[in-house]
Amino acid sequence: MISAPLFYGFSFFIIFFSLLVLLSANPIVAALSLAAAMVGVAGVFFALGAHFIAAVQVTVYAGAVMVLFVIVLMLFDLKRDESVSSALSRFLKIAVVGLILGLITGAVAMSGFDSSLQIFVHDPASITPTKKLATLLFEKYLFAFEVLGVLLLVIAIGVVSVSRIKGGTHAKS
Amino acid sequence: MQNLESFINIGLNHFLYLSSIVFTIGLLTVLLRKNLIVILMGIELMLNAVNLSFIAFSSYSGDIHGQVLVFFVMTVAAAEAGVGLAIAVAIFKKFKEVDISFFQKLKG
Amino acid sequence: MNQDAIIVTVNIIKMSVIFLLMVQLVPLLVWVERRGSAFIQNRFGPNRVGPLGLLQLLADAVKFAFKEEFVPEKSHKAFFYMAPVLALLPGVLAFGSIPLSIPFTLSGEGWTHTFPTQVFDLGIGIVFVLGVSSLGAYALLLAGWGSANKFSLFGALRASAQMISYELALGLSLVGILLCYGTFDFTEMIQAQQGPLSFTLFSKEYTIPFLPAWGIFYQPLGALLFFVSVFAETNRLPFDLPEAEAELVAGYHTEYGGLKMLMFYIGEYGHMMVASALMATFYFGGYTAPGLSVEGVQSFLTQSLGFESANAISMMTMLIFHLVLMTKVILFLWIFIWVRWTLPRFRYDQLMDLGWKTMLPWAIFNTIITALFILARGV
Numbered sequence: 192m193i194s195a196p197l198f199y200g201f202s203f204f205i206i207f208f209s210l211l212v213l214l215s216a217n218p219i220v221a222a223l224s225l226a227a228a229m230v231g232v233a234g235v236f237f238a239l240g241a242h243f244i245a246a247v248q249v250t251v252y253a254g255a256v257m258v259l260f261v262i263v264l265m266l267f268d269l270k271r272d273e274s275v276s277s278a279l280s281r282f283l284k285i286a287v288v289g290l291i292l293g294l295i296t297g298a299v300a301m302s303g304f305d306s307s308l309q310i311f312v313h314d315p316a317s318i319t320p321t322k323k324l325a326t327l328l329f330e331k332y333l334f335a336f337e338v339l340g341v342l343l344l345v346i347a348i349g350v351v352s353v354s355r356i357k358g359g360t361h362a363k364s
Numbered sequence: 365m366q367n368l369e370s371f372i373n374i375g376l377n378h379f380l381y382l383s384s385i386v387f388t389i390g391l392l393t394v395l396l397r398k399n400l401i402v403i404l405m406g407i408e409l410m411l412n413a414v415n416l417s418f419i420a421f422s423s424y425s426g427d428i429h430g431q432v433l434v435f436f437v438m439t440v441a442a443a444e445a446g447v448g449l450a451i452a453v454a455i456f457k458k459f460k461e462v463d464i465s466f467f468q469k470l471k472g
Numbered sequence: 473m474n475q476d477a478i479i480v481t482v483n484i485i486k487m488s489v490i491f492l493l494m495v496q497l498v499p500l501l502v503w504v505e506r507r508g509s510a511f512i513q514n515r516f517g518p519n520r521v522g523p524l525g526l527l528q529l530l531a532d533a534v535k536f537a538f539k540e541e542f543v544p545e546k547s548h549k550a551f552f553y554m555a556p557v558l559a560l561l562p563g564v565l566a567f568g569s570i571p572l573s574i575p576f577t578l579s580g581e582g583w584t585h586t587f588p589t590q591v592f593d594l595g596i597g598i599v600f601v602l603g604v605s606s607l608g609a610y611a612l613l614l615a616g617w618g619s620a621n622k623f624s625l626f627g628a629l630r631a632s633a634q635m636i637s638y639e640l641a642l643g644l645s646l647v648g649i650l651l652c653y654g655t656f657d658f659t660e661m662i663q664a665q666q667g668p669l670s671f672t673l674f675s676k677e678y679t680i681p682f683l684p685a686w687g688i689f690y691q692p693l694g695a696l697l698f699f700v701s702v703f704a705e706t707n708r709l710p711f712d713l714p715e716a717e718a719e720l721v722a723g724y725h726t727e728y729g730g731l732k733m734l735m736f737y738i739g740e741y742g743h744m745m746v747a748s749a750l751m752a753t754f755y756f757g758g759y760t761a762p763g764l765s766v767e768g769v770q771s772f773l774t775q776s777l778g779f780e781s782a783n784a785i786s787m788m789t790m791l792i793f794h795l796v797l798m799t800k801v802i803l804f805l806w807i808f809i810w811v812r813w814t815l816p817r818f819r820y821d822q823l824m825d826l827g828w829k830t831m832l833p834w835a836i837f838n839t840i841i842t843a844l845f846i847l848a849r850g851v
Contacts, residue, residue, distance in 0.1 A: 194374070195371070195372045195374055198374045198378060202378075205382065205386060206385055206386065206389070209385075209386050209389040209390070210389060212389070212393055212405055212406070213393045213396070213397070213406075218399055218401055221402050221405060222405060225405050225409060228386075228409065229408075229412060232386075232412050232415070232416055235379070235416060235419070236415075236416075236419050239379075239419050239420060240423050241419050241422070241423060241431050241434075244419065244431050244434050244435065247435070247438065248415075248438065251438050251442055252408070252442075255442065256408070256441070256442050256445045259445065259446070260401065260405065260445070263401065263449050263453060264401060266453075267456055267462065275398070276396070276398070276465075281396060284392070284395040284396060285392065285396075288388055288391050288392050289388075291388065292384060292385070292388040295380075295387070295388075296384055299380040299381060299384065323428060324428055324431055324435075327428060327429065327432055328432055328435065332432055332436075339436060339439050339440070342439075343443060346443040346446055347446075349447060349450075350446050350447060353447070353451055353454050354450045354454060356454050
């Protein structure tokens, strides 16, 4: 069983930094707090026994993707404040999102998942062996894996060509 | 007493609540913020919330297929971030602007 | 619940011991670096304070502690203070997951406990180390952005671009050795490197009795690529573009002084130590040495040195194996220092060319060749 202090500690950490992403005016602060939130999510993965996925989460998200975000933001050097949408539209958006949150939590609460289904953190049996994950990935999901490889290749070429665009139909000069 | 117990005994539901809260914050980031890059961050946050619920389900049902799915989501998210940032950089180089409302003017 | 408390306490104690070990090694390394550079450049180096200049370390520490506390006026204060602390973390965390010696057993009246000499045994060893050390880029970015100084910012951007580029080569150069051992776990890797060198080709086994089964003999190219990319990851010469003195004053730590500067130093040397320990674990047999077995050491301790208590024997055995690892680590640290004072710095485009056009293709080539050999093993 995951002890309550551990869970609430992680939850507080993740929600605090997620809120900072939403509320901070400085985009760099937002990016760094997103990285912190991702490390927190990795911590939850870890507590749930998915060690390999947790480490990959830190390496890929916090270590690579967010560093990319931060570098791009530092290159931009934004000075201007963001524009804000009208009060009515903001109210509508928040209301809709609140409704969605209510629906999701209501669905979870009413679904009646057996909360006695609990895993044991210190039990080695609850930790997913990486070998099992790899066997599944390279046997059952081999095709999806290869497709992802092709996707990444396409993305790499696309990113290089997009970042080399000169001019275009809507260029100012 | 019943309430306190459900507060202390952490089950699957708690992880799903956490995931839905994080997802909502990500959605709000996408809807309310105007900075293109912060919007991309909101998308990443939503994907993370989904991953969280995947892992919670996977470890509570003892089925590791969910973890493989998380692996795929991460790959696609990284690819999406790469393309999004490349487009943002290309637009910023051209127009010196990252405000999303500015892009309404790009209509043909 | 009680068991949990004990585990947490033991882990906290182990973590502090490892942190202190690293912090204590840093002044010694600084001394070796200064004396070594002097030796290489035919100078004297610091030799006035104490015997061989060893007390220079103490003098340096006092100097660092009493420097003026300085914060640039337009800096982002939180980032500025956070960066040095973040620079310390990855090295310590990564070092904690590397097994430093064999486990030792302590027993008393009615209890026995085996302590692994590793803070956390995760079973995913190397993936964790890669993940944690990739977080080191944030320290540099925060320092660069927080200082509000264009030299710092340039240094930070260069450093993070360099770290991301070489992380690819680093990860791929390790795939070969992971294929050979078939595990992520450091302890299992060290177990696999016992005994004489032997390899199977087309279902025939060949053994070379006078060589140990170290990873370097299976993966010479992988070891070379790993070592070079580790140099880039630690931002040491010849890859120290982020703090190139002639162009950028001091790179990302231009605005730092006193203890905050010292923390960056400890972080850098911590990275070097982690890299050396990884090099020893992957390619040079970790804490084992050819001809040194646990039983052999124990019988030597009881028969020749007359140890009797089981606790003392267990502790001494652990220490001897730890010394074996430390010897290897110190050897690699000396290579780090030696290279720094021997090779000139790359130009930035040369650095990127080396990373993307030379190291990456060779690492992929190494992976494919290893996979083919494993296929040809003929299981």
